[in-house]
Amino acid sequence: MGPSRLHLAQGALAALALGAAVLLQGQAPAASASSDNLTADRVENLRLGGDGVAQRRHMWTIFADMVSDEEPDFVHWQGxxxxxxxxxxxxxxxxQGFQRPKSIGGDPHLIGAPIIAYNLFNPAAFAHIRAQGLYRKATLDRLQLTGGTGSVPxxxxxxxxxxxxxxxxAPEGLTAMxxxxxxxxxxxxxxxxxxxWARVVAVDPTNISQGKTAAVQFVGRSFPGARRVQLEAFHHVAVDAAMAKQLAGDPESNRTAIIALGRPIAVNDQLALVGINVMTHEQQxxxxxxxxxxDRPEVGPFAADRPSTLPGPWRNYLMQAAFDAKTPRASDAGAHICFNPWLEARFPDGGQGGGTVSNCLSCHQRASYPAAPFxxxxxxxxxxxxxxxxxxxxLRTxxxxSLTLHAQRD
Ligand code: HEC
Structure with a gap:
């Protein structure tokens, strides 16, 4: 950490220090028990400190680490x-490997509006779930009956x-988003x-429209002055034949395509990445x-502290972070808020507020087996x-x- 402290001591831009931290992390040796403990201590201090800026910087570093190579890491993760x-x-x-296993429990995306959503597990998460058999209902049943800790390993x-x-x-024309x-x-x-939502942009993959704005329709509403954005402003993936088949067979993805394109997904359509929810096990x-x-990623509180080193389209994503269900306090003085507009904003108010005041931890700490309503x-x-x-x-999962909702019967 020498170089980053030096930068800070010299009053250099925090972004530089962050860049150094990213580099150091990239060079770190494979995780060992003691480096796990160091990370856990550092992250626990970030949680206890309740400093929103420090927490945001940490989350941006995780993001930068994930997307800064030529391809984002999650291209290689299992779905x-x-x-x-x-x-x-x-x-x-x-x-690319999109395929939805048969689900036992409920699906959050059937609430409000469908979206093409897919969970990806890095090698450490994947190996743990497979080695411990946590993808099988039989294992969860056994742990629930015999597991002394009340939790999965x-x-x-x-x-x-x-x-x-x-x-x-769509590969041609304008798609409202x-x-x-x-x-x-x-x-x-x-x-x-x-x-x-009050506003849409017009995504224009072939630059057919020269103006700064374009007229588009979205679910029966007209948007005469939608801002035109290029597909390159997103991380995006072309749909091949295998993906088209899987997406067409998934009711929720198919409904998303009907809403966005007015037809089912087809080969050569593009999928633009609009949201990512991240959980890392740096603390319990x-x-x-x-x-x-x-489309205005430089503006507002969710743009703050973004490292200047992020490449290309990755600069166009805003962020909220949560280390704790309560702190730091939200602007309404209530418990900390952290939600993704694409995934949680749709949740209705059931008495304690809706998705726009939700917090990842507050909901996910309830993940247990057998599944209760989320x-x-x-x-x-x-x-x-x-x-x-x-x-x-x-049994806490x-x-x-996903463990409690998607674990499979043998
Ligand atoms: C009100 C409940 C609720 C809230 C709030 C919520 N989630 Fe989830 N989340 C779920 C449910 C239910 C699933 C499992 C459904 C699925 O993916 O198939 C899930 C799945 C996930 C997954 C896939 C791994 C898993 O748990 O199975 C991640 C990662 C995730 N959520 C991250 C987040 C993040 C980050 C936030 C906050 C920004 C958040 N979630 C907010 C309910 C919630």
Missing amino acids: ESGVFGAEAAKRPSGI PFPAAAIVIKTAWWPV PVWDPELNPPDPTGNPYLG DWVWGAFWWH LPVTRGAPNLREDPALAPDR SFLW
């Missing part, structure tokens, strides 16, 4: 079918799981799904981050006495809802 399938790692990795500190959200874009502007979308008690309760695309949104500390999801006879 839901690889993790929960009968035989490991038979699918292509990344979104702890994940390694290096484990990272992400939920990616994608918007389909909603954009989340908090000030234009006041909290709605029935939820704030993207269908009702994981560290949480939400990233989402915006709604309504809860805010702040867990209700250990009354929440059935937290009853002592249940280390904050992973």
Whole structure:
């Protein structure tokens, strides 16, 4: 950490120090028990300190680490079918391997509006789930009956799981895409799904339109002055034949395509990455981050502290971070808020507020087996006495809802 301290001491830009931290992390040797402990201590101090800026810098570093190579790391991570399938790692990795295993429990995306969403597990998370058999209901049943700790075996500190959200874009013409502007979308008690967001942009993959704005329609509404943006402003992936088949067979993805394109997904369509939810096991309760695309990525509190080293389209994502269910306090003086507009804004207000005041930890700490409903949104500390999801006879699944919802019968 010598060089980064020096920069700080000289009053150099914090961004430089952050760049050095990224470099150091990139050179770190494979995780060992003692480096795991060091990370855990540092991250626990960040949590206890409750300094939102320091927490944001840490989350940006995680992001930069993940996306700064030629390809983002998660291109090589296993998806839901690889993790929960009968035989490991038979699918292509990344979104290219999209395949939804049969789900036992509920699906959060059936609330408000559908989105093409896919969970990806880094090698450390994947190896742990497979080695411990956590993808099988039989294992969870056994642990629930016999496991003394009431929890699945702890994940390694290096484990990272992400939920990616994608918007389909036609290869030609203009595709309308909603954009989340908090000030234009006041909290709605029935939820704030993207269908009702006040503004859209016009994604233009072939630059057919020369103007700064273009006229587009979106679910029956006209937007005569939508800002035109190029596909290059997003991380994006072309749909091949295998993906088109899998996406067409997934009801939620298919419904997303009908909304965005007016037709099912086809080969040569593009998937633009609009959101990523990140959880890393640097502390027992994981560290949480939400990233989402915006056409004005330099503006506002969610743009703050972004490292200048982020390459290309990755500079266009905004961020919120959460290390704790309560702190630092939100601007309404209530418990800390951290949500992704694409994934959680749609959750309705069930008494403690809707998705726009939700917090990743507050919901994910309730992940237990057998699955309890993940709604309504809860805010702040867990209700250990009354929440059935937290009853002592249940098996806690280390904050992973997918284990309790998607573990497979043999
Ligand atoms: C009100 C509940 C709720 C909130 C709030 C919530 N999630 Fe989730 N999340 C879920 C459910 C349910 C799933 C599992 C469904 C699936 O992916 O198939 C899930 C899945 C995930 C996954 C895939 C791994 C897993 O748990 O199975 C990640 C990563 C994730 N969420 C991150 C986040 C982040 C980051 C935030 C905050 C920005 C957040 N979530 C907020 C309910 C929630």
